[in-house]
Each structure stands twice: as C-alpha cells, then as structure tokens.
Amino acid sequence: MAYCLQAPMNSLLLRSSSFSSHPPSLSLNSSGGRRNSKSFRYVFRAKASAKIPMPPINPNDPFLSTLASVAVTSPEILLNRPVNADTPPYLDIFDSPQLMSSPAQVERSVAYNEHRPRTPPPDLPSMLLDGRIVYIGMPLVPAVTELVVAELMYLQWLDPKAPIYIYINSTGTTRDDGETVGMESEGFAIYDSLMQLKNEVHTVCVGAAIGQACLLLSAGTKGKRFMMPHAKAMIQQPRVPSSGLMPASDVLIRAKEVITNRDILVELLSKHTGNSVETVANVMRRPYYMDAPKAKEFGVIDRILWRGQEKIIADVVPSDEFDKNAGIRSVEQV
Template structure:
C-alpha cells in the first residue's frame, strides 16, 4: 500500500514538472539591449517627424541631414584639383588619387587643375621635395583619359611651372597676376663625397627630364630651355604665353568689354 502511494506521488510530481506553464513577458531594459542586439525596433520611417536613416546617413523628407562635405570634396565633385602647397609626398599622393578617381568617374569630362605652388622648394628657395613627385603627377596627367586643363594663380615655380605646361595644348591658362618661374632642381645631398657625387648626377638627370618636358610642351629646343633654367627666369603671364608655357591669360575685365565670350569658359 505504501509503495502504491509513493508511485502515485511520483507520477503527480512528474506530470507537474512537464506540464506547460504560462509565459511571463520579460521587461527589456536599456542595460539588456546592446548595440548589436536582435531586439526588434521600429523602422526609422515610423519615427515622428518623417526622419529616415539609411547606410549610416540621416535624412529628413529626402534631404540629407549632417555636416556639409569638406571643401576638397566639393571641388572634386566638380572635377577640380587644387595644388596649393609645395610638392611634398603627401600632396602628390592626394593629387594622383584625385586624378585617378576622376578618370574612373568619367573618361571624357575635362579635369581642371589649379596650381599655386612653389614646386619642390619653399618660397624662400629651401628644398622640401624631390622632382620625382612632379614627374609622378605629370605622368598621371598624361595617363588619364580625360583632358587636364591647367590654371596658374599666385605662383607656379620650378616643378609647378612644368606641371602647368603639361596641361592639354590650348587649355593652359594663368590669372593676370600669377608669376611663373623657371629654375633648376636643388640638391639635398648630405654625407660623404661619393654620396654627394651620386646625388649630383641624379639632380642633373632630373634637371634634363624637367627641361625636356617643358621643351616638348612649349615647342622649343631642349638646349634653349636648359639655358633658361640654368638661372632663375621669371615670366609674367603674357611672357609665359609668348614662351609657350601657357596658351591664354584669363582677364575678366577684357572679356566683359568684348562681345566674344572667352574660349575657356565652356571648358573650365
């Protein structure tokens, strides 16, 4: 009898253990929800005010909400590349990246490059960069398929003047008060005499390469350009046109009085 009662009690406990129990909803607190939680959230278009969020950007009634884009991005969006510093590696990296991106974006729309640079030296003549930086930019200007139009403003000294001349023939411009300077590379060699001699040969090769690029762009003999670059040679915009470095001087006052629109307005 006692055994029978014990079996009945065990069966009752087992039935109670396996019987379904009502689920009690758990209150979810901020501590329980992490940034990567799977807890359902209402879509952003259900939030009051009509704001939406897509790919990390916030929009309100179709307009993007957030800080404005930086100035270089705005210029790049309009296919403008601006060189406003000496040609140090960081500047070269940015300019080449912009040219390659614009080439990927469109192979036919022109690129406008504004140049206000002292080249591979500071305004005082101290060497801060290498001519290979300018050669890299010049090669990419020729490599990309869109035509590159160049505009000088402020100053275009040394290697920057060479880049100015590498624009598409007929689309090389200068503002009225720009100054263009031809000179020869400066050596940064230090150390033993043998190292200085090796560096001097490299500087001489860079000088010849620079003069060859300028001569090809200007239609002049290399010997003439090398002679002009042996000493500093300042060129005003009109003189640069005569020399062949640029094709036209941008003069808004002159064009405002003329019935003929400037040829570059449809190109820049």
C-alpha cells in the first residue's frame, strides 16, 4: 500500500517545475503514519504555483471575467478553497453577489409555425381605429357610447380634416326582441358628438340600423351615407322602460319623458331625411322597416353599396324604349 501511494505522488512532484531539482521523498510506515509531512506542503505549493489552462470565455460575462482574472493572478484561491455549505460555489469571489446585467435571451422555436408573429397582435377595435373606422356593432348601452364618443374625439384630434367612417350594425337602445337595454340619451350623446365634428363623416349600414342607430345612419355627411344591399333600417317610437313597482306618478313622469324623446327623434329624422315632421310621425306610429332601396327613397341614405350596381342600372333600357326598339306595341296602341 505504501509503494502504491508513493509512485503517483513522486511523479506529481517531478512534473512541478519549481521542485524538479529537489524532489522530496514520501513514504508511509507500516502503521499508515506519515514519515515526511513537508512533502505534502511542497505538493500543495506546487499545485498553487502551477499555471491553470483557461478555456475560451465570453468577455461580456462579468462573472466569467472575474473568475478568469482570479485564476490567473491568484490560483490558490480556487485550489485551496474552504468548505462552506452556506456559500454557493465561486460566488464568494465577489464582494457582494450580483446578477447578470441583462437577462438571457432565448429565441422561440418556430418549427411548428414559422409565420407566428413575434409580438401579440393589437385588439380589433385598435386596428380599425388606425384606419379611422368606428364600428358600432352592439346595442347603444353606456359602455358602447363611452367607447364611440372617445374614438370620435380622438380621430378629430388626430386629424381634423380626414374623413371618419362609421359602420353601423346595431338595434339602437333596444334588443332584437324589443326589450329596452339603454336610455335614449345614449343615442343622442353619439349624435351630438357627430354634430360637433369638423371631419366629414361617412356612415355605412352593414346589417341593421334600428331606432337611434337609424338616426346615426342618417346623420352622416350628405352624399356620404351608404347601405349594404341586404341591410335593413327601421324607425320606431322610443319604448317605456320597465316600470316595475313604481308609483303611478313616477310612471307618468317616465311616460312624459318618452314622449319628449319621441318628438326630438321625429324632428331630427325629419331634418336629415328631408321629409316633413308629419310624414315621419305618421310612419313611426308602428315600426317602419326599410330595405336599401326604400331607405334611399325615404332619405335615410344616399347610395347603396352594391359593386357595379350603378353601371348596371345605367345600362338598362326603360321598358317602353325596349318595346319600341323591338317593334312591340301594346294593346292600347293597336
């Protein structure tokens, strides 16, 4: 056992440049005791003075740079390290442990979808707002009114000369079954905001414009009010909200307020459609539905957005002229 330990230790001493001229001897006695204690001190000093090969490191890494400088200048700090379980390895080289100045960056794998965007897309209303489009696709409840008025104010501040496009698909202050969901003041708030704008306002009906939504459709700039071919418009009287267990006097107060809102709605529709107040009031006695041609005839819109419709209608020959060119005479002319 003594000879097995002696050979590798002597070879280590011979490889040391500092002690190659005076290699100390080392042997163990039969009881396992140490015969020459100076030999171990020489070995540790030789290890401390030996040059440690350095692998290539990242010069921008503060921890590795400090570790490399310590290994070159004072290798004994790394070789003769005290055992302390409370300190992570090599972090006690710093006076106070520090984190990296910038976190590590890991590129997302795109093996399953190489077209995946690196950043999340914006929400849809923001994308439409970037194109100066305001979309009213819900009944006119307070949350919708707040958003629409804010978007109109923002677009006017952004550019007071560029046009604003309002796409409408709303049942107004009621739901499709006729139940009241919002006060008439919600529609009037959006209408008053439109009237204060300096911009040209293009309104487009893309589904349904009922009640107060029909008023907003007709309130666009003259000549810039449009309707899809299969959209519907409808004007009706405001409805009394559910009275519940209200006293009779309160019900009467609400009824008077509804009548006032009806008169205001009739006057505004008369103003924007070009019809008389009596005409609008008569058709509003019951719900009055209008398809695209009928809404154009009534004055709610100016044009129907049917691609190529104008050219097709312009090329159509009237029936009398067609019969004349074909040599056909009616019975009355015979």
